[in-house]
Amino acid sequence: xxxxxxxxxxPNYSENRRKYNGGSQLQxxxxxxxxxxxxxxxxxxxxxxxxGRFNQIDPFAEVNEDAxxxxxxxxxxxxxxxxxxxxxxxxxxxxxxxxxxNPQKKNNGGNNVANLLPLLHTKAASDNxxxxxxxxxxxxxxxxxxxxxxxxxKEPPFPRNSTVTxxxxxxxxxxxxxxxxxxxxxRGGWLVDAKSIRxxxxxxxxxxLAIENEPDQIGEVEVPTGTTVRVGPVGANGFGPGNxxxxxxxxxxxxxxxxxxxxxxxxxxxQTPIEPIEPIDPIEPIEPIEPIDPIxx
Amino acid sequence: MSEISNKYSAVGNTLIINDNEIVFDYRIDYxxxxxxxxxxxxxxxxxxxxxENVFGVSLTDKKIKWQIGKQQYNPVYKQQCPFVSxxxxxxxxxxxxxxxxYFIVDPLTGNVLKKGETR
Numbered sequence: 001x002x003x004x005x006x007x008x009x010x011p012n013y014s015e016n017r018r019k020y021n022g023g024s025q026l027q028x029x030x031x032x033x034x035x036x037x038x039x040x041x042x043x044x045x046x047x048x049x050x051x052g053r054f055n056q057i058d059p060f061a062e063v064n065e066d067a068x069x070x071x072x073x074x075x076x077x078x079x080x081x082x083x084x085x086x087x088x089x090x091x092x093x094x095x096x097x098x099x100x101x102n103p104q105k106k107n108n109g110g111n112n113v114a115n116l117l118p119l120l121h122t123k124a125a126s127d128n129x130x131x132x133x134x135x136x137x138x139x140x141x142x143x144x145x146x147x148x149x150x151x152x153x154k155e156p157p158f159p160r161n162s163t164v165t166x167x168x169x170x171x172x173x174x175x176x177x178x179x180x181x182x183x184x185x186x187r188g189g190w191l192v193d194a195k196s197i198r199x200x201x202x203x204x205x206x207x208x209l210a211i212e213n214e215p216d217q218i219g220e221v222e223v224p225t226g227t228t229v230r231v232g233p234v235g236a237n238g239f240g241p242g243n244x245x246x247x248x249x250x251x252x253x254x255x256x257x258x259x260x261x262x263x264x265x266x267x268x269x270x271q272t273p274i275e276p277i278e279p280i281d282p283i284e285p286i287e288p289i290e291p292i293d294p295i296x297x
Numbered sequence: 298m299s300e301i302s303n304k305y306s307a308v309g310n311t312l313i314i315n316d317n318e319i320v321f322d323y324r325i326d327y328x329x330x331x332x333x334x335x336x337x338x339x340x341x342x343x344x345x346x347x348x349e350n351v352f353g354v355s356l357t358d359k360k361i362k363w364q365i366g367k368q369q370y371n372p373v374y375k376q377q378c379p380f381v382s383x384x385x386x387x388x389x390x391x392x393x394x395x396x397x398x399y400f401i402v403d404p405l406t407g408n409v410l411k412k413g414e415t416r
Binding site: 182183 | 414416
């Protein structure tokens with residue numbers, strides 16, 4: 001947007017490409033066609049400073065369920081930023097001091113509790129104060145590199161250079177588990193969002209999730225509130241190439257057996273039936289033309 | 298779980314084999330037969346640290362023959378990972394635990410023959 005760009009005032013200065021969304025970098029050199037597309041890249045999404053929103057849906061949407069999934073920094077870029085594209089102020093949660101908010105004092109004036117809540121969220125507040133914004137308790141969030149999250153695995157689940165987010169769920173999550181009934185069973189700690197594998201064949205699921213075997217069943221799982229989970233993209237390993245666009249959930253704290261619904265057989269994706277070609281009617285033989293009688297002069 | 302066959306039944310924590318009762322510390326979640334052995338999986342509550350939750354019971358002696366050994370503490374999960382499924386397939390007894398590991402076990406002795414990762 002050249003009209004409001006700092007380059008319009010100071011054309012000889014090198015451009016500051018890290019003005020917004022601390023740490024992430026403006027990618028305006030990718031587009032040389034004059035479209036004015038100037039996007040900031042984050043680990044998970046592209047941020048468009050011209051409209052103040054992300055271009056992709058929040059991969060962490062279930063955490064901040066009351067806001068739009070494209071919102072940037074709780075619609076409050078003065079106080080927050082989101083360099084990972086996951087959570088407001090997700091770059092330095094360790095610097096924040098948690099505060100206990102007494103819900104009974106919310107209307108006493110003075111402290112504007114509602115403004116503090118997006119940053120300083122407590123269980124008491126989440127249960128009793130309606131703010132329209134419900135982020136997670138930042139104390140419960142941890143960011144790991146893929147390499148850290150892969151520690152102990154021979155077949156690494158996450159890409160080495162990815163970001164894996166560990167947090168405690170603030171509401172029940174509805175996910176699915178794909179498994180092989182003859183090999184690993186319906187219960188286990190690795191889950192995905194059903195949407196991310198919709199329409200895939202069992203072979204595709206094995207390849208995209210980089211799992212040991214082709215699944216033959218799928219079961220819904222309701223992960224209870226308060227469960228510690230890790231979320232990150234699927235990396236390549238000895239089981240398959242993986243797919244970094246699919247977010248997988250590693251359930252760290254065990255959940256009750258009742259959370260796992262009875263699995264159903266995994267159906268291969270419907271294929272459009274090919275209509276049989278109707279046989280062509282046999283060509284009736286042409287009757288030979290009788291020779292014309294020669295004209296008698 | 299209450300699986301009934303002509304040889305045995307399981308109700309709550311109790312396994313009954315021809316009027317012989319064996320009482321376990323936790324609820325019986327699943328049982329399956331292989332080579333005249335009954336393999337028992339116990340359901341461990343989420344707040345309990347216990348991962349030796351698979352037993353082999355002889356259907357002929359009506360006694361516990363083996364219990365799976367204790368697995369290593371898993372630092373990622375910050376807990377001991379109990380077994381969550383027992384599967385008999387093509388003569389192999391396979392145990393899968395919560396943390397994504399599997400163990401192929403000798404059904405007669407409980408010895409681990411092979412282990413690896415699953416998801």
